[in-house]
Amino acid sequence: MSAPGLPMVVPAQDLPERVRIHEVGPRDGLQNEKSAVPTEVKAEFIHRLADAGLTTVEATSFVRPEWVPQLADAEQLFPLLGDLRGVALPVLVPNRRGLDRALALGARRIAVFASATESFAKANLNRTLDESLAVFEPVVRHAKDEGVHVRGYVSMCFGDPWEGAVPLHQVVRVCRALMAMGCDELSLGDTIGVATPGHVLELLAALNEEGVPTNVLGVHFHDTYGQALANTYAALEHGVTTVDASAGGLGGCPYAKSATGNLATEDLVWMLQGLGIETGVDLGRLTATSVWLAEQLGRSSPSRTVRALSPKDQ
Known part of the structure; x- marks a missing residue:
């Protein structure tokens, strides 16, 4: 039996016992808002996410304000x-x-944002792929010298709006380069949401074959074609235990106009709870947080689970 508002638990075989959710809403979600969200609202959002049981919350981005004006308050927010x-x-x-x-400001975990394609590297970083990797190398090296944990994002792992399907070897090359620099973990991004489960499994197998172990990999799916949960399940079958998600399904990509929202954290938690996989997240508190944020933004949440659990508020 399941309690009201919770799925019936039917554990599946050969899936991880626990998944760490890497919450990206405050950074990847809010950076796509048309207008800047007040710093105090961002801080409360992050506190509410932590109170809901999320143990990894990507807070902000230290980019030049003119690049991502929605996150120009990083120095004010982080303290x-x-x-x-x-x-x-x-x-x-x-x-x-x-x-x-x-x-x-005392940050102890940082992330760098690489691309698996030339076109996106030029659009996002104004550099070639190899030039962007050359910029990241001293950043990662210095961060590791300071004892800081480094995550490497790899965007466009499955498809690119300019180049189409991305060859596996191209993604593997970038991932191996980031690992050689010293990255502690990698996040494989389906930036425009075109991946399907078989493609996910094929890429994960190719990375393993080239010496990139599953335990350093996370997955970051967008739900453009409604495949984010199916792709996540495929990654779980392969043994991946880190999944990126955004509370309320916020986000997209400012440099890829065809990208829709990230996988909603609530939708992910609902599936994982139904599979008997531990996350440490209180779904009720998380849903209430996304309802609250939707009110701050003046619109409803795109998360199906948020809408199902709070129809009067949505």
């Missing part, structure tokens, strides 16, 4: 999170200057 205990607060840094800004 407001100092009271959080037991919660990892990674931040995105584009270069050494961004890293120095983050380190000055």
Whole structure:
């Protein structure tokens, strides 16, 4: 039996016992808002996510304000999170200057954002793929010298709006380069949401064959074609235990106009709970958080689970 508002638990065989959700809503979600969200609202959002049981919450990005004006308040926001205990607060840094800004505020987990394709590297970073990797190398090296955990995002792992399908070997090359620099983990991004389960399994197998172990891999799916949960399940079958998601399904990509929202954290938690997989997340508190944020943004949440559990508020 299941309690009201909770799925019936039917454990599946050969899936992980626990999954770590890497919550990206405050960074990847809010960076796509048309207008800037007040710093105090962002801080409360992150506190509410932590209170719901999320232990990894990507807080902000130390990029130049003109690049992502919605996150221009990183220096003001990060100190407001100092009271959080037991919660990892990674931040995105584009270069050494961004890293120095983050380190000055005490950040202990950072992420760099690479591309698996030339077209997206030029659109997002204004560099070739190899030039962008060359920029990241000293950033990762210095971060590791400072004892900081480094995540490497790899965007366009499954498809690119300019280049179409992305060859597996191309993704593997970028992933191996980031690991060689010293990245502690990688997040495989389906930036425009075109992946399907078989494609996911094929890429994960190719990475393993080239020496990139499953335990350093996370997955980051967008739901453009309604495949995010199916793709996540395929990754779980392969043994992946880190899944990126965004509370309320916020987000997209400012440099890829065809990208829709990230996988909603609530939708992910509902599936994982039904499979008997531990997350440590209180679905009721998480849903209430997304309802609250939707009110702050002046629109309803795109998460199906949020809408199902709070129809009067949505």
